[in-house]
Amino acid sequence: GQQVMQIPQYQHVQEGEDFTTYCNSSTTLSNIQWYKQRPGGHPVFLIQLVKSGEVKKQKRLTFQFGEAKKNSSLHITATQTTDVGTYFCAGSTNDYKLSFGAGTTVTVRA
Amino acid sequence: GAVVSQHPSRVICKSGTSVKIECRSLDFQATTMFWYRQFPKQSLMLMATSNEGSKATYEQGVEKDKFLINHASLTLSTLTVTSAHPEDSSFYICSARGQEFYEQYFGPGTRLTVT
Numbered sequence: 001g002q003q004v005m006q007i008p009q010y011q012h013v014q015e016g017e018d019f020t021t022y023c024n025s026s027t028t029l030s031n032i033q034w035y036k037q038r039p040g041g042h043p044v045f046l047i048q049l050v051k052s053g054e055v056k057k058q059k060r061l062t063f064q065f066g067e068a069k070k071n072s073s074l075h076i077t078a079t080q081t082t083d084v085g086t087y088f089c090a091g092s093t094n095d096y097k098l099s100f101g102a103g104t105t106v107t108v109r110a
Numbered sequence: 111g112a113v114v115s116q117h118p119s120r121v122i123c124k125s126g127t128s129v130k131i132e133c134r135s136l137d138f139q140a141t142t143m144f145w146y147r148q149f150p151k152q153s154l155m156l157m158a159t160s161n162e163g164s165k166a167t168y169e170q171g172v173e174k175d176k177f178l179i180n181h182a183s184l185t186l187s188t189l190t191v192t193s194a195h196p197e198d199s200s201f202y203i204c205s206a207r208g209q210e211f212y213e214q215y216f217g218p219g220t221r222l223t224v225t
Binding site for chain 2: 031035041042043044048096097098099100101102
């Protein structure tokens with residue numbers, strides 16, 4: 001079955017620094033979605049990428065979808081304490097089901 | 111954004127009893143609802159997908175007779191954990207997707223503890 005791998009599992013960042021989390025799928029995806037789950041909360045949709053090579057930005061967050069539609073990345077610049085949480089990528093084929101990566105749990109030191 | 115509620119938020123039950131969890135889309139019609147299970151500090155594992163008015167589709171390894179799913183209307187899906195055992199203790203989260211959008215909106219989750 002479809003598998004989505006995500007690294008790193010943990011990211012401890014100094015406030016103000018940048019970091020990137022990466023996702024790789026064993027199969028070609030129709031789209032990839034990114035979600036953020038705050039501690040004690042539930043996943044909240046951030047963005048969807050559909051096109052090969054697509055890049056989308058949300059303020060300090062930059063999302064990329066690989067040319068082969070098998071990998072994706074989320075890059076956060078100038079990390080803030082509000083960025084704390086777990087970021088999940090979730091890949092989908094054409095049946096709308098999502099296969100979630102393991103998540104990258106981000107902690108920030110001031 | 112779309113809102114999904116889930117009830118109860120926490121439940122403690124004795125081994126052998128059944129527990130029902132409700133998932134409601136409050137401001138949109140959910141053509142598809144998904145049920146996930148999440149262990150501490152782990153990812154979400156899809157258990158089943160349900161479409162309104164039809165039988166749920168279960169993922170491999172998920173016992174359909176143990177985890178009964180009913181999607182009776184476009185705003186309500188229920189998950190019943192039957193004959194619960196301590197190993198069923200987990201965080202259960204539902205999500206819903208409407209016909210007009212692709213993303214899933216998640217409920218706040220239900221923490222189930224089986225003693």
